[in-house]
Amino acid sequence: MKRISIDPVTRLEGHGKIDIFLNDEGDVANVYLQIPELRGFERFCIGRPAEEMPNLTARICGVCPEAHHMAATKALDDLFHVDPPPAAKKLRELLYSIFYATDHTTHFYALGGPDFVMGPTAPVAERNILGVVQKVGMDIAGRVLKMRRDGHHLIKMMGGRAVHPNWGLPGGVSRGIQEDQRQEIERLGRDAVEFAKFSLQLFADVVLKNSDYVKLITGDIYVHRTYNMGTVDANGHVNFYDGQIRVVGPEGQEHARYAARDYQHYVAERVEPWTYLKFPYLKKIGWQGFVDGVDSGVYKATPLSRLNAAEGMATPLAQAEYLKFYDALGGKPVQHTLATHWARLIELLYAAERWVELATDPEITSKEYRVLPTQTPTEGVGCVEAPRGTLTHHYVTDERGLLTQVNLIVGTTNNNAAISLSVKKAAQQLIRKGQVVTEGLLNMVEMAFRAYDPCFGCATHSLPGQMPLEVVVRDACGVVQQRLSQFLGSGDEGRDVP
Amino acid sequence: MSEAAKGKLALYWAASCGGCEIAVLAINEKILDVAAAFDIVLWPVAIDAKVRDVERMADGEIDVCLFNGGIRTSEQEYMAQLMRRKSKVLVAFGSCASEGCIPGLANLSHRRQVFETVYRDLPTTDNAEHVEPQHVTHVPEGELHLPVFYDTLRTLNQTVPVDYYLPGCPPEAERIWEAVTAIVQGTLPPPGSVIGAETTVCHECPRTRNEKKIKKFYRTWQIIPDEETCLLEQGLVCCGIATRAGCGALCPQVNSPCIGCYGANEGVHDGGARLMTALASVIDATDPEEIQGIVREGIPDPVGSLYRFGLAGSELRRSRRKTNGAAAKAV
Numbered sequence: 098m099k100r101i102s103i104d105p106v107t108r109l110e111g112h113g114k115i116d117i118f119l120n121d122e123g124d125v126a127n128v129y130l131q132i133p134e135l136r137g138f139e140r141f142c143i144g145r146p147a148e149e150m151p152n153l154t155a156r157i158c159g160v161c162p163e164a165h166h167m168a169a170t171k172a173l174d175d176l177f178h179v180d181p182p183p184a185a186k187k188l189r190e191l192l193y194s195i196f197y198a199t200d201h202t203t204h205f206y207a208l209g210g211p212d213f214v215m216g217p218t219a220p221v222a223e224r225n226i227l228g229v230v231q232k233v234g235m236d237i238a239g240r241v242l243k244m245r246r247d248g249h250h251l252i253k254m255m256g257g258r259a260v261h262p263n264w265g266l267p268g269g270v271s272r273g274i275q276e277d278q279r280q281e282i283e284r285l286g287r288d289a290v291e292f293a294k295f296s297l298q299l300f301a302d303v304v305l306k307n308s309d310y311v312k313l314i315t316g317d318i319y320v321h322r323t324y325n326m327g328t329v330d331a332n333g334h335v336n337f338y339d340g341q342i343r344v345v346g347p348e349g350q351e352h353a354r355y356a357a358r359d360y361q362h363y364v365a366e367r368v369e370p371w372t373y374l375k376f377p378y379l380k381k382i383g384w385q386g387f388v389d390g391v392d393s394g395v396y397k398a399t400p401l402s403r404l405n406a407a408e409g410m411a412t413p414l415a416q417a418e419y420l421k422f423y424d425a426l427g428g429k430p431v432q433h434t435l436a437t438h439w440a441r442l443i444e445l446l447y448a449a450e451r452w453v454e455l456a457t458d459p460e461i462t463s464k465e466y467r468v469l470p471t472q473t474p475t476e477g478v479g480c481v482e483a484p485r486g487t488l489t490h491h492y493v494t495d496e497r498g499l500l501t502q503v504n505l506i507v508g509t510t511n512n513n514a515a516i517s518l519s520v521k522k523a524a525q526q527l528i529r530k531g532q533v534v535t536e537g538l539l540n541m542v543e544m545a546f547r548a549y550d551p552c553f554g555c556a557t558h559s560l561p562g563q564m565p566l567e568v569v570v571r572d573a574c575g576v577v578q579q580r581l582s583q584f585l586g587s588g589d590e591g592r593d594v595p
Numbered sequence: 596m597s598e599a600a601k602g603k604l605a606l607y608w609a610a611s612c613g614g615c616e617i618a619v620l621a622i623n624e625k626i627l628d629v630a631a632a633f634d635i636v637l638w639p640v641a642i643d644a645k646v647r648d649v650e651r652m653a654d655g656e657i658d659v660c661l662f663n664g665g666i667r668t669s670e671q672e673y674m675a676q677l678m679r680r681k682s683k684v685l686v687a688f689g690s691c692a693s694e695g696c697i698p699g700l701a702n703l704s705h706r707r708q709v710f711e712t713v714y715r716d717l718p719t720t721d722n723a724e725h726v727e728p729q730h731v732t733h734v735p736e737g738e739l740h741l742p743v744f745y746d747t748l749r750t751l752n753q754t755v756p757v758d759y760y761l762p763g764c765p766p767e768a769e770r771i772w773e774a775v776t777a778i779v780q781g782t783l784p785p786p787g788s789v790i791g792a793e794t795t796v797c798h799e800c801p802r803t804r805n806e807k808k809i810k811k812f813y814r815t816w817q818i819i820p821d822e823e824t825c826l827l828e829q830g831l832v833c834c835g836i837a838t839r840a841g842c843g844a845l846c847p848q849v850n851s852p853c854i855g856c857y858g859a860n861e862g863v864h865d866g867g868a869r870l871m872t873a874l875a876s877v878i879d880a881t882d883p884e885e886i887q888g889i890v891r892e893g894i895p896d897p898v899g900s901l902y903r904f905g906l907a908g909s910e911l912r913r914s915r916r917k918t919n920g921a922a923a924k925a926v
């Protein structure tokens with residue numbers, strides 16, 4: 098049997114690895130996505146005081162520490178039976194909106210966007226942020242850098258540190274904001290709204306006006322009819338910080354709508370011997386293997402999933418874009434994986450609008466940003482929408498608040514099975530009768546990955562979407578026949594045939 | 596600097612969260628100055644260079660390697676050895692590589708316990724057959740391999756000799772830039788040094804100290820401290836007193852105690868022991884039983900609180916195995 102291995106730069110990187118096996122006819126027999134690392138937070142947090150968790154679990158991922166910090170803090174509210182004052186919740190959501198806008202910007206401009214702006218068949222050397230800058234103008238680089246710099250500056254100002262904030266407590270946050278800080282947050286938030294509008298316009302001009310791209314997005318290679326998960330507020334609108342978790346089926350019908358605390362009735366995780374990362378699936382549907390459809394418990398939890406699982410966006414400009422999105426793509430749900438990039442920009446706009454809303458809320462500078470818990474800690478669950486999927490922290494403690502059980506279902510992990518499906522489908526489309534579409538395979542598989550913005554920082558430690566790939570084509574005896582490599586931003590031709 | 600004089604720089608990550616990479620990127624446009632001074636020969640997050648290219652290099656061909664992350668798997672161990680061999684100067688970059696960081700707390704458990712918790716005991720894990728990840732798995736189509744997950748997380752210098760240490764979780768961008776500048780200008784301290792400040796976080800902290808003693812330690816959720824006076828003197832376990840300066844006392848400025856991410860201050864061999872001594876010095880009691888009561892009440896997890904970032908690199912290093920040695924034996 099012939100095998101094709103797709104490794105990050107090499108198999109020694111510790112990020113992720115794909116093995117594609119071909120059958121005797123040269124068609125794809127099976128595909129395995131392996132995650133080669135484990136750190137064991139669920140075990141070593143046992144015995145620690147629960148209040149350590151926002152800081153301990155931030156170290157799961159240095160790309161999205163705010164998400165873990167926030168989910169942990171919310172789990173502590175639940176654990177200590179304390180309801181934070183309104184200003185505390187608003188401050189948390191404000192910091193979280195700033196984080197979202199910053200993170201989604203990084204993904205679109207540095208990682209996912211270049212495929213579209215430059216075109217999926219553009220030379221590798223141009224398919225990067227520098228290529229984007231050249232094509233659409235130098236001004237854009239400055240705007241992207243400013244957006245990132247502003248975000249990090251404000252997160253540090255509010256949360257103490259730009260990477261790994263030290264801020265969340267059961268019942269609130271450690272410090273609120275002053276009026277002068279509020280003014281700065283508002284000013285930069287208004288810049289962020291303009292930046293998000295500009296980004297959507299760019300997407301419309303460059304991608305949506307090009308029929309080839311639209312064909313690619315809506316084509317068959319990147320479609321999976323899976324369930325979709327996301328958090329919604331009381332009005333059914335997308336919310337990143339709080340709400341109920343809603344799951345809709347492949348045709349858009351509601352499968353479940355539940356409070357975070359009930360998550361274990363709805364989600365289960367499968368263990369496979371060939372990867373360290375588990376595969377979550379919908380418990381009431383069951384695990385049927387790596388297949389999509391209404392009978393398979395495989396689900397997606399991505400920007401696209403959140404839009405599918407909701408009834409709309411809570412802010413006016415994002416809502417208008419939401420309607421435009423479904424109008425253009427033929428109604429809900431949209432199951433085209435590549436539309437995730439568009440959905441991410443709509444979320445960017447929502448995050449920026451929400452940032453301004455909260456920064457101009459009269460209560461945001463209130464001194465009432467913390468209450469002390471008075472009850473004995475027992476058990477708590479905290480959920481937020483991490484940029485890469487619904488994030489769940491679940492703690493059980495003894496009466497002193499020392500942890501006895503910790504369960505974590507992290508953003509990208511939700512999509513572990515769906516990413517495997519996407520890769521398999523791309524491989525099946527591109528490898529037929531032993532014919533490997535070399536350049537196409539690399540970029541199409543990488544695009545299948547990148548749409549999910551996979552942050553195996555949560556499982557391993559690759560930056561979101563930056564999947565340096567190497568494809569090794571071996572014959573049945575394991576001898577290397579061909580070797581191809583590609584890296585976003587690389588200067589080589591993407592070809593290295595020994 | 597002329598092209599010919601350019602040095603070779605490598606950056607690598609092992610068992611880490613990616614925060615060190617974000618911190619490097621946070622030096623923003625100065626990254627171009629780094630690129631002007633060095634040929635970056637390996638940096639998985641940002642450039643297209645491959646491990647096999649490094650393998651082909653002569654030993655010592657790389658001038659400086661900044662290595663972040665701890666060593667938990669066979670893959671990471673191989674990379675540490677490779678980068679050591681190929682680099683003239685190997686820098687343990689950030690808390691994980693220097694002293695184990697938060698993932699080092701895993702040394703309070705053994706591999707078997709980690710596996711049983713993650714793959715068997717958790718409420719959402721559906722695994723009646725007790726499947727566990729294997730080094731080699733035979734699937735219908737062939738064999739699949741995973742790196743070996745070791746019993747103990749090691750720091751970089753427990754794996755290979757290290758020349759310098761850059762503390763912080765992650766290091767602040769300004770400190771990274773200072774270290775890079777020292778490398779470029781050849782003003783590095785003697786080998787074996789920590790590149791950083793010699794004082795403690797207290798020296799950078801704007802809060803007022805009154806040399807006040809305390810009768811009780813509070814957990815962070817038990818009091819709302821005032822924003823002006825020393826957090827330790829208000830009864831919070833603030834690690835600043837035994838933690839190296841360099842961050843600018845960021846956490847105390849948002850009314851949170853220092854958690855010690857910059858590691859022990861200069862000249863201290865065991866940060867946890869130093870912190871314990873420092874905490875003892877503020878307790879307003881002389882009776883050993885009373886002191887014990889104060890500590891037990893307010894610091895219920897001494898190892899996790901005193902060795903939060905430094906366990907793997909400390910004298911304690913890991914918990915002892917009680918029984919069933921074979922099950923947890925390192926491979």
